[in-house]
Amino acid sequence: AQKVTQAQTEISVVEKEDVTLDCVYETRDTTYYLFWYKQPPSGELVFLIRRNSFDEQNEISGRYSWNFQKSTSSFNFTITASQVVDSAVYFCAPSGGGADGLTFGKGTHLIIQP
């Protein structure tokens, strides 16, 4: 079973600021996956990234980047030059290697003010 902690319940920043969302996970699996999903105000859940536990390379996709630190069991998400459209609830979710579904954190509500 996996556990995940997103300690930041809500973050509010002004547009164009950089912001980092924290995620700390717990797992007993040697192979696992880590995911981030976005839930905009419209309510749907949108996939952002999947990371294999064997791959500790940081990843960048446009203004989004992810920092995976296996030593501290963290998988943090940074948005550079935030925009109002980034306002959403962001969920970190670990999954075991057996594809048994995702364990979602409580989410971080990100508010980008114009």
Place this chain on the structure above:
Amino acid sequence: DAGVIQSPRHEVTEMGQEVTLRCKPISGHNSLFWYRQTMMRGLELLIYFNNNVPIDDSGMPEDRFSAKMPNASFSTLKIQPSEPRDSAVYFCASDKGREAGANVLTFGAGSRLTVL
């Protein structure tokens, strides 16, 4: 690809009534998941199926909840009798299945249930 299709999108019912939520997964996806989202408890996994077989229903809150997957293209989540505390958004999601490893879950738009 139409994505994961859920119906109804909104349901308002009275306590004690039976509620049936429906889900059509993405064609070719072998695993199907039902999640519930509330403010208090966040996103909870209720049950998931692999190749139409229920694998883990430990998240189903109580006997009033039941889920079926009679074929690869259809699943239902039933609540009977419904109670006000069942009010939530229920999400269905699908992925390529256990054989393919931990794949990306694609979520439906959700069914918002209000029990009065």
